Amino acid sequence: MPPQQAVAALPARASSNLRLGLLVPAVAAVVALALLPVFTSGYVVYVANVLLVYVVLSLGLNLVIGEAGQFSLSHAAFYGIGIYAAALGNKLLGLPLVGCLLLAGVVAALLGGVIGTIALRMRDIYLALTTFAFGEAMQWLFLNWEPVTGGPNGLRIPPSSLFGVEILNDKQAYPVVLGVALLMLGATVVISRSRLGRAFRAVRESDVAAMAMGIPVRRVKIMAFLLSAFYAGVAGGLFATFSTYIHPESLGFQTTMTVLTMVVVGGLGSTGGALLGAVVFGLISELLRQAPAVQEMTYGLILILFMMFVPRGLAPAVSRWVRGRGHV
Template sequence: MSSLLGSKEATNRSFRSIADLTVLGLLTLLLAALPLGASGYVLYVVNLLMVYVVLSLGMHLAIGETGQFTLSHTAFFGIGIYTAGLVNNHWHFPFPVSILASAAVAALVGWVIGVLALRMRDIYLALATFAFGEAMQWVLLNWESVTRGANGLRFRAATLGELQLVSDLLAYPFVVAIAALMMALTFAITRSRLGLAFRAVRESDMAAVAMGINARAIKVTSFVLSAAFAGVAGGMYTLFTSFIHPESLGFETTVMVLTMVVVGGLGSVRGAVAGAIIVGLISELLRQAPSYQEIIYGVILMLFMMFLPKGLASLVNGRVALKKGCAS
């Protein structure tokens, strides 16, 4: 009986792998063909969606994998944007260097905040990280000698050798490639021993410690990785835009990214990607009604928490479970 169940489980995994590869192949063909006929605006939206995907994956590592409810993701995103923009403006390094710098600075700040804030739990952690996010926006708005404050920061076009990324079309392949790399890295992390430790801490700190896991170190590691992902997303943003204003890095962006993770499904990498694309498209549709965006995100969050708390990923998992039940 056990061998039969094992065989069925292996078959189900094989089918899921084939389905994943099929979807990945179709998506790759779509993304490869898109520049051939899409307008500049469509390419801009796709570039922006790729940034949202990386942002969502970063929040997934903190909330979905480790269960650390943080509200400072937009602050690290802003740190990434300003770091990459300033590095490019002052030293004119190739964009891979500026993106690595944005990830490193965001990770360093994330480590400092993580060491301090992760002494707290639940609502206290959320409030502490929310306070940091608000403080970071104030810094960006008032540190005029560096960030240009309320005037916003304008940065040079990103470069790679002699190539200047002066359009959405030129930035597109690099943005998509970085997003794909970050997705692959996320899958690698979640399937590694570190990912197992993340989920052990999420389920129970005490049980994780009993198994020999340093729960505090794991929480800080998760927070630092999450911040680094947000920093990379910030660096990606500078590849196809030339201006940033601190007001665009407020609480609304945090709510939007949180909505992406909840809609896609907490604890699911695929859900984080799907949620980023769906909510990102909704955000673009609501661009003409900015005053209603926070209300709509709040309504979406409430509806999903009430009727679909495990997000869209639970629908797919439910179908897989149903098929298993029918097969047995």
């Protein structure tokens, strides 16, 4: 697929220079992000938390669709499972924050593995539609399993605690959300460059050819679903740490589509793209929250225009621009 080819085509020297050149701004960005709550209002921090959750969601969806080429449309379901697992772990079991996050990730990953196993029988449109159906069925479950999820009334989450300190507001939650998001980002880079990441891409290009090369295609596909669901679950757990209330309304197809949009607008198959798409699109949707009609029209126009004129997404376009400047 094109983004990888573009990177591979770079001479080794240029790529290491580029990496060094990226290191400084990356460190600066992390420091700036870490200091964000010191300088800004609670609302900005809240938006930052939401964006970071979107980043983790996008990274996960990019793993299964972008890297492994499996068209899964049940991301919001795993996200929802993560939210409820974390909230209930906190509320009923009294788990500390780290335990809640792990529980959220693991429960989602297990279900992701099950869906991945079922999905082995299907491809393309049928896979997309089965996972879509699973997502819708899960949302129905969230809405109707009242003893556990609170149903349409929603569920109140008690504040989670980290090392005995209760997290009561967005600013307190922010370091945790940022730390976990960075951890997940790092893990994505490691996975993407590992043997497993290469296996994902081989399966994406052609599972027959991958099988011929000795890649255990079935296991790799299940792994893609499982990992992607783990990300979504952790994202849900993060959401639960800075929210006091969950409502199943926001856990349907619309959310899956929002995340898919982020991944595609950012650049399918590229980690940087998932990051960029989540931040840019998340900001747009937050800025236009008050005007739903305008928000929807803007979404629609962005999607259509991107597919017409920037079909590979933001990340390849940006990296081409950066490299172009470097040569001058």
